[in-house]
Amino acid sequence: MSKRMEFTRKVKAQIIARANGKCEKCSAVLKTGEGEVDHILPCALGGEATVANGRLLCRVCHIEKTADDIRRVRKSDRQRDKATGAVRPKSVVSGRKSPKPALTKTLPPRAMFAPVVQTTEAGK
Template sequence: MSRLEFSRKTKATIIARAAGKCEACEAVLKTGEGEVDHILPCALGGEPTVANGRLICRVCHVAKSATDIRSIRKADRSRDKATGAIAPKQKIPGRGFPVSESAAKRQTKIPLPPRALFKPADERNVR
């Protein structure tokens, strides 16, 4: 999917709305320092509209772009897993280790006899 750019009119509206401040960290920006950014990235369904745009400084833009890339890649992995493009990871079955005779004897447990939960009144030790 290609990136949708803001039109000049939309950029001018977003810059006027910001009034010379970064809309993320409120830092005062000089002319030409700010960057118009999509709040919701195009890859995740964002539109190039005034409501989806904001003027932010370069520092905030770098940080936001890093989080956007992670969320876009996660969405790609989820989509690929759901469509079957990526097979789920499966554990490789092993044949195990051979069991020696002494270990086999230790592994066999002798069942205990069942416990009597309730005894008749005449068999109880009453003191």
């Protein structure tokens, strides 16, 4: 996993100036110090700490985006682990089906399924 890259003060100032006091996702007006500078593409997925990869978000938008980022990073981790063979796949790969086992039981002769005729004796 890659190391988290924080924005420098200079880059943060440029992002805040570009946002002009508004959340760049929902356009909510932010007070001074309310906004949070966030990576558009998370560091764990290859994002860098540049002005182009940063944006100013309100707290609500930042929480939502962080939750989505966590899901995306975990999925990426699972795909990487499966591709490298670190984790065995849970399902059987198509085309590699094992042959069905042969039947060991023999079927009874067809005569066993013939209808049985019951007779009653009239003399008793």
